[in-house]
Amino acid sequence: xxxxxxxxxxxxxxxxxxxxxxxxxxxxxxxxxxxxxxxxxxxxxxxxxxxxxxxxxxxxxxxxxxxxxxxxxxxxxxxxxxxxxxxxxxxxxxxxxxxxxxxxxxxxxxxxxxxxxxxxxxxxxxxxxxxxxxxxxxxxxxxxxxxxxxxxxxxxxx
Amino acid sequence: xxxxxxxxxxxxxxxxxxxxxxxxxxxxxxxxxxxxxxxxxxxxxxxxxxxxxxxxxxxxxxxxxxxxxxxxxxxxxxxxxxxxxxxxxxxxxxxxxxxxxxxxxxxxxxxxxxxxxxxxxxxxxxxxxxxxxxxxxxxxxxxxxxxxxxxxxxxxxxxxxxxxxxxxxxxxxxxxxxxxxxxxxxxxxxxxxxxxxxxxxxxxxxxxxxxxxxxxxxxxxxxxxxxxxxxxxxxxxxxxxxxxxxxxxxxxxxxxxxxxxxxxxxxxxxxxxxxxxxxxxxxxxxxxxxxxxxxxxxxxxxxxxxxxxxxxxxxxxxxxxxxxxxxxxxxxxxxxxxxxxxxx
Numbered sequence: 342x343x344x345x346x347x348x349x350x351x352x353x354x355x356x357x358x359x360x361x362x363x364x365x366x367x368x369x370x371x372x373x374x375x376x377x378x379x380x381x382x383x384x385x386x387x388x389x390x391x392x393x394x395x396x397x398x399x400x401x402x403x404x405x406x407x408x409x410x411x412x413x414x415x416x417x418x419x420x421x422x423x424x425x426x427x428x429x430x431x432x433x434x435x436x437x438x439x440x441x442x443x444x445x446x447x448x449x450x451x452x453x454x455x456x457x458x459x460x461x462x463x464x465x466x467x468x469x470x471x472x473x474x475x476x477x478x479x480x481x482x483x484x485x486x487x488x489x490x491x492x493x494x495x496x497x498x499x
Numbered sequence: 500x501x502x503x504x505x506x507x508x509x510x511x512x513x514x515x516x517x518x519x520x521x522x523x524x525x526x527x528x529x530x531x532x533x534x535x536x537x538x539x540x541x542x543x544x545x546x547x548x549x550x551x552x553x554x555x556x557x558x559x560x561x562x563x564x565x566x567x568x569x570x571x572x573x574x575x576x577x578x579x580x581x582x583x584x585x586x587x588x589x590x591x592x593x594x595x596x597x598x599x600x601x602x603x604x605x606x607x608x609x610x611x612x613x614x615x616x617x618x619x620x621x622x623x624x625x626x627x628x629x630x631x632x633x634x635x636x637x638x639x640x641x642x643x644x645x646x647x648x649x650x651x652x653x654x655x656x657x658x659x660x661x662x663x664x665x666x667x668x669x670x671x672x673x674x675x676x677x678x679x680x681x682x683x684x685x686x687x688x689x690x691x692x693x694x695x696x697x698x699x700x701x702x703x704x705x706x707x708x709x710x711x712x713x714x715x716x717x718x719x720x721x722x723x724x725x726x727x728x729x730x731x732x733x734x735x736x737x738x739x740x741x742x743x744x745x746x747x748x749x750x751x752x753x754x755x756x757x758x759x760x761x762x763x764x765x766x767x768x769x770x771x772x773x774x775x776x777x778x779x780x781x782x783x784x785x786x787x788x789x790x791x792x793x794x795x796x797x798x799x800x801x802x803x804x805x806x807x808x809x810x811x812x813x814x815x816x817x818x819x820x821x822x823x824x825x826x827x828x829x830x831x832x833x834x835x836x837x838x839x840x841x842x843x
Binding site for chain 1: 771772781783787788789792793794800805809811813814815816818827829830837843
């Protein structure tokens, strides 16, 4: 394993709870893994599965979606929609060979800076164990073509 | 009086089933108008041309080239480069050339597993010497060469620039006729650069005559598990109809005969990944979790929603039926012994 490997997590944080949780973690001077790149969205339901796939293809090792607890959504049930999408996306990603730990959904209220920090710490450790994803290089790399003709590769007549 | 030189027409098939050719011939009498308007420069399905003939044409000699089929092996790719060079207008014709279609589904497994399934494991295959195709084989007369089978199926626009895309599996005959009419009468085409021709710019639902109400899906059904009501939206009945995430143009042929839309006309403008958008759309209308939420057990809620999603068998194969090779991730990932088994 490459010692220099630091997991990159793209975090989609909902404006009303989880982004504020991240803010609170900061102002409370909580120490947690610096591996998450936060992106503020208005609601966890704003996170299209396309965003997750694009992040994974473009170099992220994992994606964290964070929203308000069920029953506390600013838009009543946006987070429930996010949960349903997550559960279906998770099943599809399994078929595409992406480990479950790479895409996670957590609920973090505005007062739960520690919950968000714990989630980022836990996920960073999990991704460290899984190793880098590097989709373009390892899955799409080399264009998937076989090597050129060499003499050793010529099969004998059968 | 010497006849005016006619524009040149070509149609080629790479990794495809031949359905695009049949659909082209289905335009009926109009095929005579095509013959009258164009000289056929290359069309292996209907006339005897050799690749050598095409190689001798000057660059840009072919005015209109309809290229159907995905890029599955090195020969497909060579032909794509050759026809790009020789054609003024190159059209990715049909779902395979546009986005990989059914051949693209093999991006959910490995090339090795695909070859093994076809040449060794298939119950109807008789191959006692367990011979697999090799790109180069020594015979007394020398070395014979066959195309190299690629690890990943690609769409045409992933190997050469494409002027137009005509979606559909196959493109419907009335759409082909309309496009040929436009080309023959000189109606200007949209600006080139992977522009869509011969299809609508709304979802299949717009063309579907079924009655649509609020959708609250309790569980999903595979086509053999349910006899659908012929009047009501299929999705409402829990059948995974791809109409909501699919471009119109076919006239909603499948839903009209009680069959779910499988998504062959591809995604709409602005959508990069048809499958991902289908996940977003269909998950939102699951009923589970729409009751009162105060004091709800979060883990229990997640488990119940998961149970509903478990009734949707094979989400990747369903949502990416026609779009896998052109989706955001393009293929599945294999680590360790998953590569040998071909199951991610």
